[in-house]
Amino acid sequence: MGLTLIGTALITLIIFVWFIATRRQIESLKNVKKQEEREKRLKLSKTLSYLKWGLVASFLVVVATGALSIMGNANEQDIYLEHTHGLGYSPDGKRIIIPAHAGLRVYEEGLWKTPEGEKHDYMGFSPANDGFYSSGHPAQGSTLNNPFGIVKSTDEGKSIKSLALDGETDFHNMAVGYTSHVIYAINPQPNSKMSSAGLYYSKDEGNSWTKSEMNGITEEPTAIAVHPTEPSILAIGTPTAVYFSNNFGNTFEKVTSAGQATALFFTNIGELYIGGYQNNAYLRKMDVASKKSEELKIPELEKDAVAFFAQNPTDEKELAFATFKNDVYLSTDGGSNWTKIADEGKTISNTDDTGKEKK
Structure with a gap:
């Protein structure tokens, strides 16, 4: 222009x-x-x-x-993140994508943008290596059924395809294997494909569903994550702990008790990032095999916690997280330093005088 x-x-x-x-x-x-x-x-x-x-x-x-x-x-300048509902990267690692109640918001090369496509209210947002899966509600004037059920987009929201249960269920707790594309969803009530409430998974893009027994968990789930390549491996967070399953969620083992688990994320090599709150907000990285974890340094979050977390699929040192108060932080050095790119929903550009992204 x-x-x-x-x-x-x-x-x-x-x-x-x-x-x-x-x-x-x-x-x-x-x-x-x-x-x-x-x-x-x-x-x-x-x-x-x-x-x-x-x-x-x-x-x-x-x-x-x-x-x-x-x-x-x-x-x-006026791009705003209202009610952040997820966070992830584009498959090429060039863009952070955030569903923010009234459509997607994108952070690329230090600038925030509103991409093309209808401004849907995405819930259960789950990035994959060919796009993203989601649930939620269509934008005003859209011809899509409300609620979504489960949808998929391979062009960053310019168009979306309905996979299952459109017009029936809105899944808030949902996760997808980044490469395997297995879909896990915690169903709130019976629908045409799920006979009761509980944890279900699908290995065929939502055509058929199997209910998981969820033995070992007696609390309400607060977060869920799926291993990127192994469809049988997942983690669930609760108000008091994090649980791990390697048999499609039929049985769970408690792997940590450290207050409320607020965010879970499996990396490409299967490590588990855990965001939580125990007196203060924290972010930890766990080796699933040894159950050993290390705490990462994050900015002080006053009466707040990590709500969504993601790692760049092309650069393991680039990390990002969003909080419940709609703050967004970015690290390019594995979590040693963080740059704030949104403050309570108000987006912050990160460019120098020439318009290039600051490093």
């Missing part, structure tokens, strides 16, 4: 200079009795008339382009 504005302004300046020069030429032709000067003056008068209308038109284009540029900058 900036280059267009500069180009149209330059054209307007050229026409203006031409207009002034032509008018001065006409004024210099004072001897109207000489046929040669009279004909030349007539031609210049026609040219002046064309230049006048060209000047008016180009000026209007400059005004319109400037207005659009200002509006565009305002829209970029």
